[in-house]
Amino acid sequence: MQVLTNLLSNAIKFSPAGSAVQITVESSDRTGMVTLRVTDAGRGIPADKLESVFDRFQQVDVADARQKGGTGLGLAICRSIVQQHGGNIWAEHNATSGVTFAMQLPRSHAVATTDIPKLRAMEIHGPATVLVCDDDPGIRTIVAEQLRLHGYTVVEADRGEQAIAMAQEHNLDAILLDLYMPGISGWETLNRLKRNALTADIPIVVLSVLSPSERPRLAGDADGWVQKPFNENLLLNELGRVLHGSEGPTHILLVEDDHDLASIILASFERAGIHISHAATRQEAIAMCRSQRPDLLILDLTLPDGDGFGVIDWLRRHPEMRTLPVVVYSGHEVSEREMGQLRLGPTQFLTKAKVQPKDVEALVLTMVRQSRAQTGATTDKV
Numbered sequence: 001m002q003v004l005t006n007l008l009s010n011a012i013k014f015s016p017a018g019s020a021v022q023i024t025v026e027s028s029d030r031t032g033m034v035t036l037r038v039t040d041a042g043r044g045i046p047a048d049k050l051e052s053v054f055d056r057f058q059q060v061d062v063a064d065a066r067q068k069g070g071t072g073l074g075l076a077i078c079r080s081i082v083q084q085h086g087g088n089i090w091a092e093h094n095a096t097s098g099v100t101f102a103m104q105l106p107r108s109h110a111v112a113t114t115d116i117p118k119l120r121a122m123e124i125h126g127p128a129t130v131l132v133c134d135d136d137p138g139i140r141t142i143v144a145e146q147l148r149l150h151g152y153t154v155v156e157a158d159r160g161e162q163a164i165a166m167a168q169e170h171n172l173d174a175i176l177l178d179l180y181m182p183g184i185s186g187w188e189t190l191n192r193l194k195r196n197a198l199t200a201d202i203p204i205v206v207l208s209v210l211s212p213s214e215r216p217r218l219a220g221d222a223d224g225w226v227q228k229p230f231n232e233n234l235l236l237n238e239l240g241r242v243l244h245g246s247e248g249p250t251h252i253l254l255v256e257d258d259h260d261l262a263s264i265i266l267a268s269f270e271r272a273g274i275h276i277s278h279a280a281t282r283q284e285a286i287a288m289c290r291s292q293r294p295d296l297l298i299l300d301l302t303l304p305d306g307d308g309f310g311v312i313d314w315l316r317r318h319p320e321m322r323t324l325p326v327v328v329y330s331g332h333e334v335s336e337r338e339m340g341q342l343r344l345g346p347t348q349f350l351t352k353a354k355v356q357p358k359d360v361e362a363l364v365l366t367m368v369r370q371s372r373a374q375t376g377a378t379t380d381k382v
Contacts, residue, residue, distance in 0.1 A: 002264055002356060003078045003089070007038040007101050009260050010074065014042035015098070032107050033087075039100040050091040050099075054079045074260055078103075080353045128173035128243055129153040133163040133189070134207065135181040139228075143176060143207075143235070150236055160184030164192055167199040174203045174243055177222075179210070194221045203242035234362050252276045252364060253294040255285040255311060256329070257303050261352070265298070268361050282306035286314050289321065296325045296364055299342075301334075312342050325367045329360060 011021040019041035026035045045053060054075045075089075082089040087105035094100055130152050132143050137158070144154040155170060157163040161184055167175065175193070179186030186206065193199045205224035224242040226235050252269070256262040257280045269276045277294070279285040282303045288294075297315075301308035308328065315321040323345035328334060334342070334349050342349075346367055350360060 003081050003103060004036070004038075005264055005267075006074045006078050006260065007103070010101075011038050011040035011042075015040045016042070027107075033104050034107060035102055035104045037092075037100050037102045039094065040098045042098050044094060044097060045091060045099045047093050050093060053091060054089070074258075076353045077261070081356055084356075129155065129171060130239065131155050131157060131163060131166055131170070131172050131175045133157040133160070133175060133181075133186075134178040135159060136178070139178070139207070146235070147239075160186065160189035160192075163189055164196075164199070167193055167202060168196070172199075172202050174205065174239060176205050176207055176226075176239070179206060179208045190221055205238055205242055237362060251292060251294045252296050252298065253285065253288055254278045254298045255280075255282075255303070255308070256298070256300045257281065258300070265360060280304075282310050285311050289315065293320055294324065296327065296367055298327045298329050298360065298364065301328065301330045301332075309338075309341060312344060315344060327360065327364055327367070 008021065008023075015021055021041070022037075022039040024037045024039075026037075027033075028035075079089050082103055082105065085105055087103065089101065089103045092100040092102060130147055132140050132147070132154060133156075134140050134143070135158050140156050140158070144156060147154050155166060155172075157166055159181055163175065163177065164184075166172075177186050177190060181189075184192075186208075190204055190206070193202065193204060203223040204221075205226060206222045207226050207228060209228045224238045226238050252275075254262060254265055254276055256265070256278070259280065262278050262280070266276055266278060276298075277288060279288050280303075282305045285297075285299075285303075289297075297311075299308045299311060303311075308330075312326070315324060321344070325346045326342070326344050326348075328342050328347065328349045329352060330349070331352050333351055339347075339349060348363060348367065350363070
């Protein structure tokens with residue numbers, strides 16, 4: 001989705017008003033690959049630049065950065081993501097006008113997970129018992145294994161009737177519930193659980209192929225929502241949120257001058273029901289921190305009116321900001337010396353071309369929850 005969004009955004013940006021952007025998809029039974037092409041109506045790319053546009057910080061024309069915006073990181077990020085999915089992406093020269101970007105992906109491919117730091121459930125909150133209710137035994141096995149690895153006790157049900165009975169018999173801390181099941185549907189199971197005095201207070205997280213936007217209409221009583229196919233970190237974070245969600249709303253500030261990349265990151269958080277503020281310059285970031293201290297800062301290092309180092313220096317001079325968790329989201333690898341200059345509170349370093357927005361989201365939510373849990377533990381001791 002991120003790659004397609006980037007390709008469409010570029011095609012629209014560089015096409016004249018009123019022109020057409022063409023999208024085609026081809027599937028090959030022989031190779032098992034699907035190829036998607038996005039063709040714009042812009043001025044095109046010279047043949048000798050078709051490969052170099054995928055390099056980081058490359059623009060076909062330096063005027064593009066001034067007139068159209070962007071850092072040149074978009075296509076480098078696209079190539080990294082596609083390659084992680086076992087595919088390829090390239091640019092094709094058109095005989096008439098414009099350029100075509102082609103993305104080829106296998107129909108089925110096991111993608112290696114990004115090495116993002118994880119927070120074990122027992123490190124903060126102690127063991128919790130979770131009921132996984134899904135009629136698909138494969139889904140139950142995958143979810144149960146992930147939860148047990150992170151310190152949860154897991155019980156399983158394959159239908160709604162069984163889930164209702166087990167919720168009354170077991171001391172459950174949370175329920176993960178599929179909506180589409182034979183017999184009593186997930187909707188009806190949710191309604192019965194929430195209307196039974198014995199089970200009404202058990203947090204329920206829906207696991208569904210439907211997007212979270214469908215939640216108010218279909219399952220408004222659900223405490224959480226994870227869309228299938230799910231990312232392990234996002235599942236764990238949503239489960240942790242409903243189990244320990246009394247901390248209040250999360251205030252996350254993204255400092256990023258590339259509006260295209262920022263919009264993708266913002267959309268990733270919004271799909272998970274999380275509001276995130278955005279600043280495009282150093283001055284905007286400082287002003288927003290003055291107005292309200294964020295719970296966590298996602299920081300790009302290259303800004304139009306300075307750099308991320310300047311933002312960190314300002315934060316370090318204010319006592320209430322000195323322990324702020326930070327995710328440095330940089331276009332280049334950060335050296336050990338630079339890491340020392342950028343650390344405030346808990347600090348993680350991500351390189352844009354190596355991770356996807358969903359990985360940023362998972363890491364951010366884990367860091368916020370860890371920070372709040374540590375604050376709560378300190379308060380309890382006091």
